[in-house]
Amino acid sequence: MSWTDPSRYLEKIVVESSCAEYQITRTIIERAGLPVTIVDESDFPALVDGQYPDNLSQGKKTLLLCLNRSEFLKKCPATREYRCCDYQVINVGTGCPMDCVYCILQAYLNNPYLTFFVNKEDLLSELDGKLSASESRLMRIGTGEFTDSMALDRFTHLSRDLVHFFAERTNAVLELKTKSAFVDNLKGLKHQRRTIMAWSLNSEKIMRTEEIRAANLEERLGAAAKCASWGYHLAFHFDPIISYPGWQQDYRETIRKLFAAVPAAAIRWISLGGFRYLPKLKQIGTSRFPHSGIYHHEFIEGLDGKQRYFRPHRVQLYKVLYRELISYADPSTCIYFCMESDEIWQEVMGFVPGDKGGLPAMLDKTMAG
Numbered sequence: 001m002s003w004t005d006p007s008r009y010l011e012k013i014v015v016e017s018s019c020a021e022y023q024i025t026r027t028i029i030e031r032a033g034l035p036v037t038i039v040d041e042s043d044f045p046a047l048v049d050g051q052y053p054d055n056l057s058q059g060k061k062t063l064l065l066c067l068n069r070s071e072f073l074k075k076c077p078a079t080r081e082y083r084c085c086d087y088q089v090i091n092v093g094t095g096c097p098m099d100c101v102y103c104i105l106q107a108y109l110n111n112p113y114l115t116f117f118v119n120k121e122d123l124l125s126e127l128d129g130k131l132s133a134s135e136s137r138l139m140r141i142g143t144g145e146f147t148d149s150m151a152l153d154r155f156t157h158l159s160r161d162l163v164h165f166f167a168e169r170t171n172a173v174l175e176l177k178t179k180s181a182f183v184d185n186l187k188g189l190k191h192q193r194r195t196i197m198a199w200s201l202n203s204e205k206i207m208r209t210e211e212i213r214a215a216n217l218e219e220r221l222g223a224a225a226k227c228a229s230w231g232y233h234l235a236f237h238f239d240p241i242i243s244y245p246g247w248q249q250d251y252r253e254t255i256r257k258l259f260a261a262v263p264a265a266a267i268r269w270i271s272l273g274g275f276r277y278l279p280k281l282k283q284i285g286t287s288r289f290p291h292s293g294i295y296h297h298e299f300i301e302g303l304d305g306k307q308r309y310f311r312p313h314r315v316q317l318y319k320v321l322y323r324e325l326i327s328y329a330d331p332s333t334c335i336y337f338c339m340e341s342d343e344i345w346q347e348v349m350g351f352v353p354g355d356k357g358g359l360p361a362m363l364d365k366t367m368a369g
């Protein structure tokens with residue numbers, strides 16, 4: 001079955017009573033055409049029957065519209081031990097209608113339902129204040145930390161507001177990262193190339209077996225090609241790279257299809273990240289997805305407490321993908337590791353980020369390309 005738009009999985013909307021009268025709440029309800037219930041905050045724990053995480057598959061059918069009462073913009077929770085890209089994340093909601101076997105949110109969150117924050121005006125005014133206060137530096141900002149950036153866009157149209165907002169900024173760039181292929185709302189917008197449309201990619205076998213209700217490769221690349229034709233810059237994330245018999249050929253094939261589908265010069269960055277997970281995710285992932293073999297491998301605990309493949313194996317995975325990518329990539333595209341050590345950079349790419357001013361500077365430079 002094709003899942004270009006994972007919002008089709010939703011079956012009902014629940015609205016926190018304090019935001020029932022917001023115009024955006026009414027508009028989302030109208031677009032979704034799903035049954036609606038109004039509840040108080042004290043009712044949240046009973047929205048979905050059963051215990052977390054066993055009720056996660058069922059919970060992903062419920063969308064709660066509520067208010068974010070804390071800050072929207074935060075630093076990406078990177079760890080000091082590895083090279084990070086100095087990213088900021090806007091918390092627009094939590095949870096995702098797709099269901100990846102390796103999804104870290106299964107271990108981070110403790111609610112099975114999806115949430116979307118309807119106080120959009122608060123979000124835009126906070127962003128305005130924070131961007132105005134740091135005009136001297138370029139901020140790279142994404143929305144896909146606790147959710148997928150485009151999974152609910154058919155209902156929320158949030159992408160349109162954000163694209164318009166960032167088009168007016170010279171010191172920030174927005175990255176909308178997704179595994180869906182729903183990009184209809186991006187057509188015809190005046191984006192000034194301040195929004196980068198990004199897709200997570202994997203081998204087709206991993207997409208098929210471990211990324212449930214996500215768009216397939218052809219659909220993701222088709223959506224990316226549409227965005228490129230509308231003038232958007234693109235980015236791709238090979239994360240998590242997963243080892244299994246035959247991975248080399250499969251990842252090479254994905255890379256070949258990527259560069260056959262989109263213009264190389266439109267791609268601003270491509271990241272690589274080996275499969276890694278918090279120890280408690282293994283128990284959740286193996287019990288929810290007993291068919292999956294991704295946790296049945298040898299792992300070592302990294303400096304951040306996450307399980308990772310042994311270093312020689314990570315190097316082997318990265319070398320195959322990096323060599324393939326570099327043979328197609330435009331010179332202006334930054335290929336980088338998400339959360340890896342200088343030793344890995346040196347061994348695979350032959351340099352460390354510090355040689356080029358640091359990873360944030362390498363990424364900022366691509367925006368001029």
Ligand code: SF4
Pocket residue numbers: 095096097098099100102103104105146147148179214
């Ligand atoms: S698409 Fe992203 S957020 Fe959604 S389930 Fe998969 S990994 Fe999690």
